[in-house]
Amino acid sequence: MSDFLLGEQRNMLTAAKQFIEFVNKGPSPFHVVDECKNLLRAQGFKELRERDSWKVEKNQKYFVTRNQSTIIAFAVGGEFKPGNGFTMLGAHTDSPCLKVKPKSGKIRHGYHQVGVQLYGGGIWNTWFDRDLTVAGRVLVKEGDKVRHRLVNVKRPILRIPHLAIHLNRKVNDHFGPNLESELLPIIASTVESASSAPGSSKHSPALLDAICSDMGVEKSQLLDFELCLADTQPASIGGALEEFIFAPRLDNLVNAYCGLLGLIESCAVDSLNSDPNIRMALLFDNEEVGSTSAQGAQSSLTEWILRRLSTGGSRTAYEEAIPKSFLVSADQVHACHPNYADKHEDNHKVGLHKGPAIKFNANQRYATTAISASILRVIAEKASVPIQDIVVKNDSPCGSTIGPIISAKLGLRTVDMGSPQLSMHSIREMCCTSSISQSIALFKTYYNTFPAVDESFIVE
Ligand SMILES: [Zn+2]
Structure with a gap:
């Protein structure tokens, strides 16, 4: 060469x-x-x-x-x-991505989960078994002002687990999840987290805590937000000859x-x-x-x-x-x-x-x-x-x-x-x-x- x-x-x-x-x-x-x-x-x-x-x-x-x-x-x-x-x-x-619903808090069978909407025409089965997080914008109350701020929690706080193959032998024939009930990320267990329902809040306390600690604000300051789910795995150069981008x-x-x-x-x-x-x-x-x-x-x-x-x-x-x-x-x-x-x-x-x-x-x-x-x-x-x-x-x-x-x-x-x-x-x-x-x-x-x-x- x-x-x-x-x-x-x-x-x-x-x-x-x-x-x-x-x-x-x-x-x-x-x-x-x-x-x-x-x-x-x-x-x-x-x-x-x-x-x-x-x-x-x-x-x-x-x-x-x-x-x-x-x-x-x-x-x-x-x-x-x-x-x-x-x-x-x-x-x-x-x-295309999953976006957090306006009232996302759900508790099912010992887990805190986060309700999501579909944005665009994603291949949704690729969102299973990935280490997910949230990123987007938050409207934060500061005294009598409201400030527009960005948030990106850099830890894998969410996951949509696959059902084990033993319980779904046909998963490899055709995998199309139910987009409402099966594409629902888990954010915490009710054992480690407060087991009470999201209550007065519209969202899981674990989600709000992750956002607040990342931004250094109090829960009472959160007016509203628009959050995308995102994979925490960074983009990388790939292929044996370093000729591809995986991202x-x-x-x-x-x-x-x-x-x-x-x-x-x-x-x-x-x-x-x-x-x-x-x-x-x-x-x-x-x-x-x-x-x-x-x-x-x-x-x-x-x-x-x-x-x-x-x-x-x-x-x-x-x-x-x-x-x-x-x-x-x-x-x-x-x-x-x-x-x-x-x-x-x-x-x-x-x-x-x-x-x-x-x-x-x-x-x-x-x-x-x-x-x-x-x-x-x-x-x-x-x-x-x-x-x-x-x-x-x-x-x-x-x-x-x-x-x-x-x-x-x-x-x-x-x-x-x-x-x-x-x-x-x-x-x-x-x-x-x-x-x-x-x-x-x-x-x-x-x-x-x-x-x-x-x-x-x-x-x-
Ligand atoms: Zn395009």
């Missing part, structure tokens, strides 16, 4: 390890957005609030959040003026992270000074449940922000900006599974280490067109990143993304794409280390070159 290749491999591994740190810091969408803010602030991005009036300047970098679970970061080109385009990349901050939430933290890094790194070189566009990364919550929420991709957020940034020019500056703009809708794709290869279309078996894939669907489950795909292909060539193509079999269901939603709402050219992975929507997923460095390189080149690439397309 040449020195060059060794160097390349080291970069790939370094990038993958940095990504893993990001995943470990993001057990809930609130934590993901918080970590994005840390990364952005360290690079000179300034926080704007929707409720304020904005004075946005050329060559400056900003971010805005909604609901603490959606974040939009942008950098204003040195040549930008209202009516110019937006070079956008969209991904999502949420992943939770790869869908869609791979693209949230690489999109943000692509934006940050594109501004580190001085191309921003001559950019006529605004470069923007949009990371939305609630994609896994259809995107219909104030902070989801279906909301007015994107249009409002683009309109704000288009004010000050002609009366139709926003309408002029849209046809000059572009969205890369980045979300993970299914790599060909060697044990189920017949699930994948013959000509479109996507492989690990072979680059991100462009997603096509004639029924518009993905927003890709020949034009938007070609724009990405030209950019990928500049970035020396290989590109694959994917389409599902006609007799198979097809997922969707925020791509068609935003594309249809704004009338925006969009390409749907993403990196290949296995075990999608399992509590622990799997992708390749090269996804991280390749995606960052592709997104950085996209931000740097889109206006020039768009100019080179003659579409009349």
Whole structure:
């Protein structure tokens, strides 16, 4: 192996390890957005609030959040003026998980248990026999104020035990739990913990104690919370050749992270000074449940922000900006599974280490067109990143993304794409280390070159 290749491999591994740190810091969408803010602030991005009036300047970098679970970061080109385009990349901050119910406390047969709701389309049997914890946000009373705080108990405080094989001989034939009665985590025994019912509290005293001791607050200060269950096992590099990433939430933290890094790194070189566009990364919550929420991709957020940034020019500056703009809708794709290869279309078996894939669907489950795909292909060539193509079999269901939603709402050219992975929507997923460095390189080149690439397309 040449020195060059060794160097390349080291970069790939370094990038993958940095990504893993990001995943470990993001057990809930609130934590993901918080970590994005840390990364952005360290690079000179300034926080704007929707409720304020904005004075946005050329060559400056900003971010805005909604609901603490959606974040939009942008950098204003040195040549930008209202009516110019937006070079956008969209991904999502949420992943399928179990969420604590509003009244979660239950006592059954000597155990304190925690009632949970299903969030998104998870593979729920993968949540059995894992060392689980909780992470999310808590509204804390402090005198006459209420403060929004994050919590992440770093101990395995919860577990959903499998029923022993001896009592369920058919478990290996087909394992689909009852989603109400059998997917109920245990948090304590009534022998060790207070055996009384949750009583005046809506939750198990053991759960409240774990949250309060982690946050250093009293139970009386807890006004309300939104908690996701999460696996306590950290993400890791895997495979005999250290070529895989074994981690939770790869869908869609791979693209949230690489999109943000692509934006940050594109501004580190001085191309921003001559950019006529605004470069923007949009990371939305609630994609896994259809995107219909104030902070989801279906909301007015994107249009409002683009309109704000288009004010000050002609009366139709926003309408002029849209046809000059572009969205890369980045979300993970299914790599060909060697044990189920017949699930994948013959000509479109996507492989690990072979680059991100462009997603096509004639029924518009993905927003890709020949034009938007070609724009990405030209950019990928500049970035020396290989590109694959994917389409599902006609007799198979097809997922969707925020791509068609935003594309249809704004009338925006969009390409749907993403990196290949296995075990999608399992509590622990799997992708390749090269996804991280390749995606960052592709997104950085996209931000740097889109206006020039768009100019080179003659579409009349
Ligand atoms: Zn996704």
